[in-house]
Amino acid sequence: METYTTDDALTVMGFGKFQALVLAYAGMGWVAEAMEVMLLSFLGPVVREEWNVSPQDESILSSVVFAGMLIGAFTWGFISDRYGRRTVLLLSTLLTCGLGFLSALSPNYFCLLALRFFVGIGVGSGHVFSSWFLEFVPAGNRGTWMVIFSFFWTIGTVLEASLAWVVLSALSWRWLLALSSLPCFLLLPFFRITPESPRYLCAQNRMIDARLILERMANANQAALPLGVLTYHGETKNDYITNTSEDEHLIPVREKEYTPVNAVSSKSGAIAALHKLVSHNLLRSTLLLWFVYYASSFAYYGIALLTSQLSDVNKSCSSDLISEMHQKDGNLYKDTFITSLAEIPGLILSALLVDWFGRKATMCCLMFACCAFLGPLVLHQNEMLTTMVLFGARACGTGGTTVLCLYAPEVYPTSVRSTGVGIATAIGKIGGVVCPLVAVGMLRSCHQMAAVLVFELVLFLAGVACILFPVETKGREMD
Numbered sequence: 001m002e003t004y005t006t007d008d009a010l011t012v013m014g015f016g017k018f019q020a021l022v023l024a025y026a027g028m029g030w031v032a033e034a035m036e037v038m039l040l041s042f043l044g045p046v047v048r049e050e051w052n053v054s055p056q057d058e059s060i061l062s063s064v065v066f067a068g069m070l071i072g073a074f075t076w077g078f079i080s081d082r083y084g085r086r087t088v089l090l091l092s093t094l095l096t097c098g099l100g101f102l103s104a105l106s107p108n109y110f111c112l113l114a115l116r117f118f119v120g121i122g123v124g125s126g127h128v129f130s131s132w133f134l135e136f137v138p139a140g141n142r143g144t145w146m147v148i149f150s151f152f153w154t155i156g157t158v159l160e161a162s163l164a165w166v167v168l169s170a171l172s173w174r175w176l177l178a179l180s181s182l183p184c185f186l187l188l189p190f191f192r193i194t195p196e197s198p199r200y201l202c203a204q205n206r207m208i209d210a211r212l213i214l215e216r217m218a219n220a221n222q223a224a225l226p227l228g229v230l231t232y233h234g235e236t237k238n239d240y241i242t243n244t245s246e247d248e249h250l251i252p253v254r255e256k257e258y259t260p261v262n263a264v265s266s267k268s269g270a271i272a273a274l275h276k277l278v279s280h281n282l283l284r285s286t287l288l289l290w291f292v293y294y295a296s297s298f299a300y301y302g303i304a305l306l307t308s309q310l311s312d313v314n315k316s317c318s319s320d321l322i323s324e325m326h327q328k329d330g331n332l333y334k335d336t337f338i339t340s341l342a343e344i345p346g347l348i349l350s351a352l353l354v355d356w357f358g359r360k361a362t363m364c365c366l367m368f369a370c371c372a373f374l375g376p377l378v379l380h381q382n383e384m385l386t387t388m389v390l391f392g393a394r395a396c397g398t399g400g401t402t403v404l405c406l407y408a409p410e411v412y413p414t415s416v417r418s419t420g421v422g423i424a425t426a427i428g429k430i431g432g433v434v435c436p437l438v439a440v441g442m443l444r445s446c447h448q449m450a451a452v453l454v455f456e457l458v459l460f461l462a463g464v465a466c467i468l469f470p471v472e473t474k475g476r477e478m479d
Helices: 006-013 017-038 040-051 055-083 085-105 109-123 126-134 139-170 173-180 182-193 198-203 207-221 269-277 283-316 321-341 343-354 359-378 383-411 414-444 448-468
Strands: none
Touching (some): 006 207, 017 182, 040 109, 040 173, 055 283, 085 109, 139 321, 139 343, 139 383, 173 182, 198 414, 269 414, 283 383, 283 414, 343 383, 359 448, 414 448
């Protein structure tokens, strides 16, 4: 009996109209997440002035959002593997857009903190959008399409910087919060036509539903499915399970007994998934991914906060505060806008390297380059040089994070992919919680050298961790 897998079908059909629609929907989800995260660079300073909060309380605003993202990343990952990708796409979108809009009506700082915490939980689903998209992409050019997908994040950051420049100058931060929630609302009318991942359906033993999705894809792409019966080999192709006979590999899953190998669906699903993630074959990859995600989030969000804080802090820690204070707001928006544009060359660079140089080498080089760009900021620099080095650091940080978001889903099997990436993303958000305390707290205490050295150390160790990854996933099938 002839059989074929989801990877075989995707390779035959190629990337077409169907995947382009998936890309547009998932990309809009990343635009929404990028805008909600980039918002933190502008919200803290204006709220501090309106409600006269302390620098410590200002840093808490960013930290509670990342704390919410930490919880959301793990929770949405497990829900995605247990109940489906589409379930997460809908629930997280409703939470983010609803509470994001309500936070614009916050009567006090405590209420704003609470609402932004729940927005963080919703935004924590970003890794599900990327994994969902990647599960529709053929293995041969997955790296290139992930980089293209990441342009949506850059669009979100540039759009938020532009929006803040206009809105905060003419209106107020409440308008900025309300307008920043609009991209999430745009996802809701199109949810009904979004497909479930055929890889997830196969892992859940829903072979008929998976084939229907693949037939929809074939019709949209004007291509034909391979001949034979759709089958699911689980992790066997990647040698995660070695005690299965060769004949067993050829039996379609619909003819097999439904077991945890095919899906993590028992009452102890979360424990079973975690056990698989720290099993002998995945332990090293899992631990290294956890650290690199932490370092990447710490550095990326830290650079964004450094952009908004350094100019202000250099003035407040110098004797020129009064004479230069009138330039602060304009310089803040200009510098943030310029460094947001740095993500574009960062994505182009990663696109050129990822499928040629490999995932591991590209991540390693970009982490070390980001570390090198931040070096001059150990000492106080003039505004132009500060903006230039932050531009370079932002470009390299974006490129490295993009490749990391591609690498992690490729490492894990479908049955625990979202859970594995979700836990790694959640641990990464710990970096997001901690970095405001460094980028805001230490800088406002006039300890710029110590703050920058912390970023340097974290980035250097992340580069070393990338070298130690045991698996190179370039060109490798996801199942």
